[in-house]
Amino acid sequence: MTGAWRTVIGLETHVQLGTHTKLFCGCANEFGAPPNANTCELCTGQPGSLPLLNERALRLAVRAALALDADVAARSTFDRKNYFYCDLPKGFQTTQYVAPYASGGGVALDDGSFVRLTRIHMEEDAGKAIHDRGDTTLVDLNRAGVPLIEIVTEPDLSNAEQAFEYLTKLKEVLVYAGVSDCDMEKGSLRCDVNVSVHREDEPLGTRVEIKNLNSFRNVRAAIEHEVERQTRALDDGTAIVQETRLFDVDANATRTMRVKEDEDDYRYFPEPDLPPALVTDEVLRVERAAIPELPTARRARYANELGLSEYDAGVLTAERATSDFFDAALRAADPGAAKLLANWTTNELLAATADPDVPGAALDELRVSPADLAALVALVERGEIHSAAARTVLRETLRSGRAPDDVVRELGLAQASDPAEIEAWCTAAIDADPRATEQVRAGNGKAIGALIGAVMKRSQGRANPEVVRSVLTRMLEVDA
Amino acid sequence: MVPLALGSDTGGSVRQPAALCGVSGFKPTYGRISRHGLVAFGSSLDQVAPLARSVRDLATLTRALAGPDGRDATALDTTLGRTGDGDALDGLRVGVPREFFPDALDADVRAVVEHALDDLRARGAQLVDVTLPLVPAALSTYYVLAASEASSNLARFDGVRYGVRVAGDGSLASMMARTRTHGFGAEVKRRILLGTYALSSGYHDAWYGRAQAVRAALTANFARLFADTVDVLAGPTSPTPAFPLGERADPVAMYASDVLTVPASLAQLPALSVPCGFVERDARRLPVGMQLIGAHGADALVLDAGAAFQGATTHHRDAPCTKESAR
Ligand SMILES: [Zn+2]
Numbered sequence: 001m002t003g004a005w006r007t008v009i010g011l012e013t014h015v016q017l018g019t020h021t022k023l024f025c026g027c028a029n030e031f032g033a034p035p036n037a038n039t040c041e042l043c044t045g046q047p048g049s050l051p052l053l054n055e056r057a058l059r060l061a062v063r064a065a066l067a068l069d070a071d072v073a074a075r076s077t078f079d080r081k082n083y084f085y086c087d088l089p090k091g092f093q094t095t096q097y098v099a100p101y102a103s104g105g106g107v108a109l110d111d112g113s114f115v116r117l118t119r120i121h122m123e124e125d126a127g128k129a130i131h132d133r134g135d136t137t138l139v140d141l142n143r144a145g146v147p148l149i150e151i152v153t154e155p156d157l158s159n160a161e162q163a164f165e166y167l168t169k170l171k172e173v174l175v176y177a178g179v180s181d182c183d184m185e186k187g188s189l190r191c192d193v194n195v196s197v198h199r200e201d202e203p204l205g206t207r208v209e210i211k212n213l214n215s216f217r218n219v220r221a222a223i224e225h226e227v228e229r230q231t232r233a234l235d236d237g238t239a240i241v242q243e244t245r246l247f248d249v250d251a252n253a254t255r256t257m258r259v260k261e262d263e264d265d266y267r268y269f270p271e272p273d274l275p276p277a278l279v280t281d282e283v284l285r286v287e288r289a290a291i292p293e294l295p296t297a298r299r300a301r302y303a304n305e306l307g308l309s310e311y312d313a314g315v316l317t318a319e320r321a322t323s324d325f326f327d328a329a330l331r332a333a334d335p336g337a338a339k340l341l342a343n344w345t346t347n348e349l350l351a352a353t354a355d356p357d358v359p360g361a362a363l364d365e366l367r368v369s370p371a372d373l374a375a376l377v378a379l380v381e382r383g384e385i386h387s388a389a390a391r392t393v394l395r396e397t398l399r400s401g402r403a404p405d406d407v408v409r410e411l412g413l414a415q416a417s418d419p420a421e422i423e424a425w426c427t428a429a430i431d432a433d434p435r436a437t438e439q440v441r442a443g444n445g446k447a448i449g450a451l452i453g454a455v456m457k458r459s460q461g462r463a464n465p466e467v468v469r470s471v472l473t474r475m476l477e478v479d480a
Numbered sequence: 481m482v483p484l485a486l487g488s489d490t491g492g493s494v495r496q497p498a499a500l501c502g503v504s505g506f507k508p509t510y511g512r513i514s515r516h517g518l519v520a521f522g523s524s525l526d527q528v529a530p531l532a533r534s535v536r537d538l539a540t541l542t543r544a545l546a547g548p549d550g551r552d553a554t555a556l557d558t559t560l561g562r563t564g565d566g567d568a569l570d571g572l573r574v575g576v577p578r579e580f581f582p583d584a585l586d587a588d589v590r591a592v593v594e595h596a597l598d599d600l601r602a603r604g605a606q607l608v609d610v611t612l613p614l615v616p617a618a619l620s621t622y623y624v625l626a627a628s629e630a631s632s633n634l635a636r637f638d639g640v641r642y643g644v645r646v647a648g649d650g651s652l653a654s655m656m657a658r659t660r661t662h663g664f665g666a667e668v669k670r671r672i673l674l675g676t677y678a679l680s681s682g683y684h685d686a687w688y689g690r691a692q693a694v695r696a697a698l699t700a701n702f703a704r705l706f707a708d709t710v711d712v713l714a715g716p717t718s719p720t721p722a723f724p725l726g727e728r729a730d731p732v733a734m735y736a737s738d739v740l741t742v743p744a745s746l747a748q749l750p751a752l753s754v755p756c757g758f759v760e761r762d763a764r765r766l767p768v769g770m771q772l773i774g775a776h777g778a779d780a781l782v783l784d785a786g787a788a789f790q791g792a793t794t795h796h797r798d799a800p801c802t803k804e805s806a807r
């Protein structure tokens with residue numbers, strides 16, 4: 001009996017840096033521009049053009065490395081990777097092969113394992129070849145020269161789920177650090193997977209690379225299918241061929257793209273047009289300072305210090321803007337208000353960003369500031385307004401931007417506890433709903449909820465529901 | 481026809497013709513003049529290089545062209561410095577590397593250059609015998625590195641975006657292959673193939689890697705001499721005078737004429753060729769050039785030494801192709 005099958009996975013992730021301009025020229029780094037609008041002599045490979053390293057790209061690359069706990073080299077160099085393709089204007093890609101700018105570091109997974117990084121290097125993106133226009137291939141060079149970092153892991157992952165989690169966490173860190181939007185649909189994050197399978201007590205198996213993975217879900221699915229394919233082949237006594245495979249979403253399987261013998265010989269050599277990239281201690285200091293508290297740390301703080309649920313902590317940190325808004329509101333609020341603030345942030349405010357009638361499509365665009373939210377929650381906590389009224393206040397603040405205290409005063413929304421006023425609303429509610437009234441009188445205690453709701457509605461949320469209940473009970477008993 | 485001209489010097493393409501035609505040519509320190517706008521051949525070797533009738537004119541043109549450039553990351557951030565020291569030869573330590581006088585050197589050229597060295601001494605220079613043991617390896621080193629870089633630099637001429645395009649059989653690869661087969665001449669193809677070979681996996685370390693190592697060692701050779709022993713180095717620019725058109729059909733024989741110019745290219749040093757006399761060939765007077773090489777960045781000193789030499793001699797006025805010589 002031989003050992004069980006073991007899967008070994010390594011990932012290579014390309015991330016576009018969120019710079020204004022390309023890596024070696026001044027063209028805009030912008031998604032969705034008309035074809036070839038963002039091009040110049042350099043990124044179209046005109047003779048006589050020379051590259052200049054974008055300082056901002058180097059800084060963002062450094063920040064990414066620091067956020068991933070990698071070691072940044074004080075001096076790194078560029079190399080040329082030579083191959084011919086229509087989307088590669090110079091006939092070579094400028095990359096870092098021999099001396100990448102960062103190495104080490106990694107990503108901690110929830111199961112306690114740690115995915116180590118082999119290296120991170122800078123390189124330029126290629127253009128795009130568009131093949132689906134009849135007989136001709138069209139070339140769009142807007143993407144040519146866009147700055148990338150390639151993050152290469154050690155073969156530390158052992159299943160598809162871990163790969164999914166690694167990518168999710170990697171993306172979180174890079175988005176939080178402001179390095180990239182990591183939007184796979186726009187191609188600003190792309191991932192290649194290396195998978196091999198071997199028996200527990202035997203040497204590593206033959207490695208297969210999978211490309212064309214356009215979502216984290218597809219990465220997971222591709223790995224699952226590839227592991228199954230390799231395991232089945234090995235069980236049947238078939239050797240695995242070292243090759244590059246594509247993930248076919250429709251077929252839900254991988255298929256051969258090219259075998260190793262057909263791979264280009266890239267003829268790397270040092271890029272003579274670029275001096276080494278130098279990173280000073282000052283740059284390290286500034287970029288380290290630019291890294292905010294990362295999502296894993298925030299979730300731990302929310303759970304441990306604020307007592308929020310794992311779910312709420314997850315929702316709050318899913319986007320940095322949400323978490324930043326919540327933290328800002330927290331600073332302006334009473335420490336005990338954390339749970340209420342979390343509820344209001346995750347329920348009301350996130351819903352408001354999706355509401356087309358509310359101005360602002362993101363938290364930081366809303367007319368409600370974190371301090372407004374803190375003030376609103378304080379009003380609820382002190383019992384000055386009921387939560388239904390608070391929603392009315394919030395709607396008004398979202399609309400007009402006026403401070404919650406002012407809205408409460410202007411709209412007269414302070415909670416009404418005066419029995420005479422409440423009695424009037426109750427009488428109206430009873431008159432309007434004889435059926436519910438009858439049921440309550442007949443002893444159906446639950447039916448009173450409908451009447452309380454009607455009163456709350458009539459009072460625009462101002463009525464204190466406890467007082468309403470006692471008034472209704474009294475009125476209906478008196479009448480009985 | 482013109483008082484000033486520009487060329488590009490990768491392994492001697494300005495200094496050689498200057499020597500063979502009896503004019504002055506100067507390849508500045510690598511990075512002295514921006515390469516922006518220059519079609520790249522061997523990027524780590526290419527320098528824009530001026531030609532003129534006198535070194536004073538070269539200095540004027542170099543000064544106009546030199547200086548930091550925001551569009552070439554390899555351009556030096558220093559300025560040319562002062563030139564015009566008429567007494568530059570006085571006490572100047574001129575190293576004469578024995579490797580610059582190989583057996584293959586034309587005997588008449590050797591005699592003319594030795595005479596020029598005597599002139600330098602007569603003007604106050606101090607001649608020092610030195611050795612640069614790696615100079616004999618420079619030629620093959622240069623051809624491996626220049627061809628490697630050229631194979632990459634010329635890849636962009638693929639018919640996709642500009643220039644010649646020859647239709648293929650429908651595939652991108654065949655269009656590119658036919659375009660490049662048609663568009664490049666035999667010598668360029670030879671160098672692209674050589675460079676591609678030298679960079680290929682399995683051969684990379686033996687060829688490109690070794691050439692890089694020799695280049696680094698040669699550069700260190702030069703640096704040590706300039707640090708300890710000499711101010712400039714002198715020798716012939718070309719091992720022979722001008723040869724008849726079409727005589728050197730064999731590319732290796734052709735490459736051999738670069739043997740004395742490529743060392744300064746590899747080490748990225750400033751190197752000047754000045755006319756220093758004539759040899760008789762088939763009843764014709766053919767010009768001979770002397771090469772002066774300076775330390776990295778010492779362009780001004782090299783130009784001053786050359787100008788002082790021309791101040792004391794008349795060879796540069798004697799050139800056969802100038803109007804002055806016809807007088
Ligand atoms: Zn551009």
